Amino acid sequence: MDYDVVVPAENANDDQLAHAERHFGVQFPMDYRHFVSTEGSMSRFVEPAGDYLVIDSIDEVIHINNAGYFQTRFPGAVVIGGDGSREFLTYDFRQDPPSLVLLDVGAEDWSSAVHQASSLTALFEQFPETGWQL
Incomplete structure (x- = not known):
């Protein structure tokens, strides 16, 4: 895939990733950890x-989750990106392994979650053809 990426400084993202995992009490999946460590973030209009599609930098993840009160409204949720507007790409840590779901900014609870993919790798593979599942 040809995504616009921001390349992280050496080891900075690893420290921030460990901090985010402690903050949320989770361990992110390996494909997400690899993406954060090697690519940092992305923000791109995906054809066709x-x-x-936005994957936030790890240093933004805690701030975004706290600002949206996501853990209060969605226990076990960690937002990692979205559509650049109202929809948030979210790990659902209520299950193991966590899947990726889409949550609208105005959603009240998990009943509004829309499954997107079983992993970040799967999302990247299918997204150019399927886009967001709404």
Whole structure:
């Protein structure tokens, strides 16, 4: 895939990733850990799906989750990105391994979650063709 990426400084993302895992009490899946360590973040309009995909940098993840009160509204949730607007790409840590779901900014609880993929790798593989599952 040809995504716009921000390359992280050496070891900075690993320290921030460990901090985020302690903060949320989770261990992120290996494919996400690898992406954060090697790519940092991404923000891109994806063709032919015609959808915008954002994966936030790890230093933004705690702030975004706290600002949206995601753990209060969605226990076990960790937002890692989204569509650049109202929809948030979220790990559902209520299950092991956690899957990726889409949550609208106005959602009240988990009943509004829409399954996207079983992993970040699977999302990257299918997204150009399927875009967001709404």
